Amino acid sequence: MKNYILLSLLLLSFGKINSQNTSYWQQKVDYKIDVSIDVKTYLYKGKQELIYTNNSSDTLKKVFYHLYNNAFQPGSEMDMRLQNIKDPDARMVNKIKVGDKEVKESRIKNLKPNEIGFLHVSNFKQDGVSAVAKEVETILEVTLAKPILPGEKTTFSLDFDGQVPVQIRRSGRNNKEGVELSMAQWYPKIAEFDFEGWHADPYIAREFHGVWGNFDVSITIDKNYILGGSGYLQNKNEIGHGYQDAGIEVVYPKKTKQLTWHFVAPNVHDFTWAADRNYFHETAQVPNGATIHFLYKNNPKIIENWKKVQPKTVQLMQFYNETVGKYPYDQYSVIQGGDGGMEYAMCTLILGEGNYDGLLGVIAHEMAHSWFQHILASNESKHGWMDEGFTSFIEDLAINELAEKKAENPFEGSYKSYINMANSGKEQPQGTHADRFDENRVYSISSYSKGELFLSQLEYIIGRKNLMKTIQRYYSEFKFKHPTPNDIKRTAERVSGAELDWYLTDWTKTTNTIDYGIKSVVENTDKTIISLERIGRMPMPIDLEIEYIDGTSETFYIPLRMMSFVKENPNPGTKRTVLNDWAWGNPNYELTLLAAKSKIKKITIDKSGLMADIKKENNLYEVK
Numbered sequence: 001m002k003n004y005i006l007l008s009l010l011l012l013s014f015g016k017i018n019s020q021n022t023s024y025w026q027q028k029v030d031y032k033i034d035v036s037i038d039v040k041t042y043l044y045k046g047k048q049e050l051i052y053t054n055n056s057s058d059t060l061k062k063v064f065y066h067l068y069n070n071a072f073q074p075g076s077e078m079d080m081r082l083q084n085i086k087d088p089d090a091r092m093v094n095k096i097k098v099g100d101k102e103v104k105e106s107r108i109k110n111l112k113p114n115e116i117g118f119l120h121v122s123n124f125k126q127d128g129v130s131a132v133a134k135e136v137e138t139i140l141e142v143t144l145a146k147p148i149l150p151g152e153k154t155t156f157s158l159d160f161d162g163q164v165p166v167q168i169r170r171s172g173r174n175n176k177e178g179v180e181l182s183m184a185q186w187y188p189k190i191a192e193f194d195f196e197g198w199h200a201d202p203y204i205a206r207e208f209h210g211v212w213g214n215f216d217v218s219i220t221i222d223k224n225y226i227l228g229g230s231g232y233l234q235n236k237n238e239i240g241h242g243y244q245d246a247g248i249e250v251v252y253p254k255k256t257k258q259l260t261w262h263f264v265a266p267n268v269h270d271f272t273w274a275a276d277r278n279y280f281h282e283t284a285q286v287p288n289g290a291t292i293h294f295l296y297k298n299n300p301k302i303i304e305n306w307k308k309v310q311p312k313t314v315q316l317m318q319f320y321n322e323t324v325g326k327y328p329y330d331q332y333s334v335i336q337g338g339d340g341g342m343e344y345a346m347c348t349l350i351l352g353e354g355n356y357d358g359l360l361g362v363i364a365h366e367m368a369h370s371w372f373q374h375i376l377a378s379n380e381s382k383h384g385w386m387d388e389g390f391t392s393f394i395e396d397l398a399i400n401e402l403a404e405k406k407a408e409n410p411f412e413g414s415y416k417s418y419i420n421m422a423n424s425g426k427e428q429p430q431g432t433h434a435d436r437f438d439e440n441r442v443y444s445i446s447s448y449s450k451g452e453l454f455l456s457q458l459e460y461i462i463g464r465k466n467l468m469k470t471i472q473r474y475y476s477e478f479k480f481k482h483p484t485p486n487d488i489k490r491t492a493e494r495v496s497g498a499e500l501d502w503y504l505t506d507w508t509k510t511t512n513t514i515d516y517g518i519k520s521v522v523e524n525t526d527k528t529i530i531s532l533e534r535i536g537r538m539p540m541p542i543d544l545e546i547e548y549i550d551g552t553s554e555t556f557y558i559p560l561r562m563m564s565f566v567k568e569n570p571n572p573g574t575k576r577t578v579l580n581d582w583a584w585g586n587p588n589y590e591l592t593l594l595a596a597k598s599k600i601k602k603i604t605i606d607k608s609g610l611m612a613d614i615k616k617e618n619n620l621y622e623v624k
Helices: 002-012 077-084 303-323 356-368 384-402 412-424 440-462 464-478 485-496 501-509
Strands: 028-038 043-053 060-066 093-098 101-106 118-126 132-136 139-148 153-163 181-183 192-194 197-199 213-222 226-229 258-268 273-276 279-285 291-297 331-336 341-344 347-350 516-524 527-534 542-548 553-558 576-578 588-593 600-605 620-622
Touching: 077 101, 118 132, 118 139, 139 153, 213 273, 226 279, 226 291, 226 331, 273 291, 273 331, 279 303, 291 303, 303 356, 303 384, 303 464, 331 356, 341 356, 347 356, 356 384, 384 440, 412 440, 440 464, 440 485, 440 501, 464 485, 485 501, 516 600, 516 620, 527 542, 527 600, 542 588, 553 588
Parallel strands: 028 213, 291 331, 331 347, 553 576
Antiparallel strands: 028 043, 043 153, 060 139, 093 101, 118 153, 132 139, 181 273, 192 197, 213 258, 226 273, 279 291, 341 347, 516 527, 527 588, 542 553, 542 600, 600 620
């Protein structure tokens, strides 16, 4: 572990990192946080020191911090959003009767003073000199005592006071499964500054973005609590609770009422923890990999599922290591806490009750986020499809790999969700900010389902081998960075040789849809003329299969001209003919088949189902 920490510190000491983009840079932070929490009042106090390195070419006169807990107060922007969006998150509202109607009321709206969340900063200093800090709900605006020049470091110090809210969303106290403390987004967190400028987004609904750095965190709490979360525990033989080295017995002095848990998390962009007095703590080892910690409630109803899921979790991490690239930390923690499931640095907080399949599914998804968000740290507020969609892609591959009966298309559910949304007329471009979709449902389908289809459909476009090479190269070149949509596109282009700007543009920046059809099948003496048409705005290369009445079949491939690429035959056992390309400017295409129409049984556009054509019924010509 020591060697890894040293390596990560050396990596982060360089702001400008070799990349496909030679001008790439990212900021760097080093946090030291000391916090003490009163488990009777749920109030906490802390001190934070942050060394900030400005690797940009900008002179910074201001900095911004996130104060996420302030969202959980009546009248906050998060509260107002819940009261006005058509389909509020069901976890964040109560159903009440108003006359004969059932309406949804924000759970934040009626929080009492001792139930709200808050996070306030005081005594803010830059290199020992006071700076002006203005709190604007969930954002702290700081006018610096002196500008930070390019390449310079500066040290910020501050005191903070917080209250853990009643659990509403993700973080909070005493969730519905009885977990006492889910401490996500609990500390003043500096906002990201990158080539686009500051990303000081208010906390309205979802998704986060953070600066890469190292965390040194000390948490003082009642000695009866068991903690898990981001980072490596540094004083495990003082703590006990199953963390200590084998053979060492921990004996607390009689007067000890509290313990201080000291964690170090290297090369991460967040720090999260959870605590409860009744956690079981168990571990499982990934061969040649990380130790996985499991912390869950001592509840007889869930113990069997939590024990059963542990070897499967090891298999999941092995699959992700092989499919994407090796998980770079020495540990990962699966912790019962929060609501639903949410990914954090080196850990996840998930609900722990429910059935076994649900538990395995949520672990598969949240662990997969360790690759797509906590190592490949895209801006999920602006490009939610990059982390949620790519995570869903490898999650579905993994669950299918573990299943006894393999699905022919493990992404089928996402295709159905996307096609329903596209045909509903409610779709918004994937580039819409995560907080600003008209409906939560549209956000979810756009980010999870359509985001997953970006990769599964890329298999249709460039072939499976090229897709998997793309994913591994993307991980290798952009881990511990903040990749953008163009980075995954350029990686796929470098791997395959295809031109893919059209794909990134149409799929992620517009609501253009794919709709191809078989327009006519006409016999001309002993030949058959097949007419195809592009009805939707979005172009694609075309795989066409023809089945004959004698049981034989052959395929035809129509390249898309703007791709400048011919895909390898995805079914080498079947004869394939590569035809002339199809230019976007012409919505019609004809091919002449040297066989009589009477010999044809079926013609299918994209038999694989990997092309997200929104009207499948016109993709098939069949003789009944």
